[in-house]
Amino acid sequence: MKHEIIIDPITRLEGHGKIVIFLDDEGNAVKAYFQIPELRGFEKFLEGRPAEDAPQITSRICGVCPTAHHTAATKALDDLYKVDPPSVAKKIRELVYNAFMLEDHALHVYILGGPDFIVGPKAPKSERNIYGVIKKVGLEVGLKVIKTRRELRNLITAIAGKVIHPVFGLPGGISKPLTEDVRKKAIEVAQKSLDFALFTYKIFKDIVLSNQEYLDLILSDAYTHRTYYMGLVDDKNRLNFYDGKIRIVDPKGNEYAKFDVHEYHQYIAEHVEPWTYVKFLYLKKVGWKGFVDGENSGILCVAPLARLNVADSMATPRAQEAFEEMFEMMGSKPVHHTLAMHWARIIEMIYAAERMIELANDPELTDPNVRVIPTETPGIGMGVVEAPRGLLIHHYETDEKGIIKKANLLVATQHNAARIALSVDKAAKNLIKRGNIDEGLLNMIEMAFRAYDPCHACATHSISGSMSLAIYLYNLKGKLIKVIKRDK
């Protein structure tokens, strides 16, 4: 090893992270590490708190996916208090959940990950952002993004009280019934959202799928890993964000396991490394074999591509068409190409909008009986949902008064952490040759993790003007030789 490159902070993800790349004497990348330097400790913070506070507390882990934590926590409370919510409450929760998934995915497509493709992976940094997207696809697209997200968020506010930190989930149901006016609004918003999702799919097809260079990038070995995939499915093995069984398929696409959230301990274990705070989740029975892919390695993948890989089909017609189109074009199932995650995300936008339409048109939605009051003594509760970034499990254990004694949160980015590390390492090794390092190349390495839309619960308050990307070259003795900074 001759040199060390540090990308810190990496950009356009939810939270902070750092990439360190080591180069050999010839300037070839020999190892890249994806580090998470933050430690939050939300699980400890929950101890000693009433369990019913969990949906409010955990939704503050991050301002980006609060609804996922709120919903997983609320479902864990249903389980904790052994109460089955009325079907109308489940439908309203699912309606809100799909609205949230759609607007969160839209954020990623147009602002976080999408610019890499829509503007281009090697485009100047100053253009590889939402403004570059607007420049490329038009001002009206930017307005459409802002308007659609606003309408979805207003709908969530109307149903769930607050959009950033919803307050409507209660053990046994929700806090208030839906009015007919809100239901009608939901139908209107859902229909517009479907138009928006289909429009987004068209943009993706026109700009990305019709560009051979981009297709080659998606299919390239640098962004390919043959791992296990995990996601929620309904009773027909169709994708579902809100509820279902956890299904795992192996790298060949065969069902490896299908289980209820209560059995997660039997399948998922944690591995720690000394150089990062993130816990690497892996398949317990397959085992931790290090950062390698293949059938004998327990590394797994969650998030949009994994969800489509584990599902036999989609539950809604337009999403099903897009689902079939993707697997037909890719030529196999599962698809192992990380960058196809963007494609899968847009297909999920279509599904979310269609599912919203179905739910909003359900006449039961305005049934006023939205809660069953719990009467049982609490003990252990687990809840699972599909967060935008992948499977999310909340597990609480309480005393008989409902005070949390132990909490365990298994978040999507932990499930994906090992595969992300694998992706960054492989991309660096494939892309950095003979000391050839430029900003476009480094962005292509960042693209390896950005596709997962990872969330490290950031809380940055720095407006000091520091550069968001800097490369530090060190010699073997740790002496700084050179610093390369991105343009202002």
Added chain:
Amino acid sequence: MKSKSVIVLFLGNSILTDDKIGLILGEKLKKKLENLGYKVEILEKTGLELIDYLSGYDLAVIVDSIKTGKYPTGSILLFKNTDLEETTLFKSPHYSGVFDSIKLMEVLNLNPPRETYVLAIEVENPYIVSESLSPNLQAIIPFLVKKVFKKILEVTENCFKK
């Protein structure tokens, strides 16, 4: 003073130790500012979500925490969006910081504030999960309430003098 076209946003996260300082100051100053005709919002939101709140005002003042490590706890730093544009645009890890949002409003003709100022309170710890402020920050809340109120009035006055 055209106070009807001024919005003051108090931002923070209620369970990230000192990051809640903006929310606390907002609670203490909301009525006082509203009585003077200001629009006041206390929000646990960031980035693009702020667009809906900022549209249509002549002046926006944002009160939030900051950790530079360069100033004593409780110092109030004043930034103007045009002063910081070059150094802050696209620098938020989300690419969706306050100034990114304002820039986006400009690009999309969404009627951004004519001027935006950030009153940033230097804090000790905005990262660890806790509902309590650091003792040093807690001790100077009365001072900060007065100081921030005064700063908001000053900023408004200067803005409308022009």
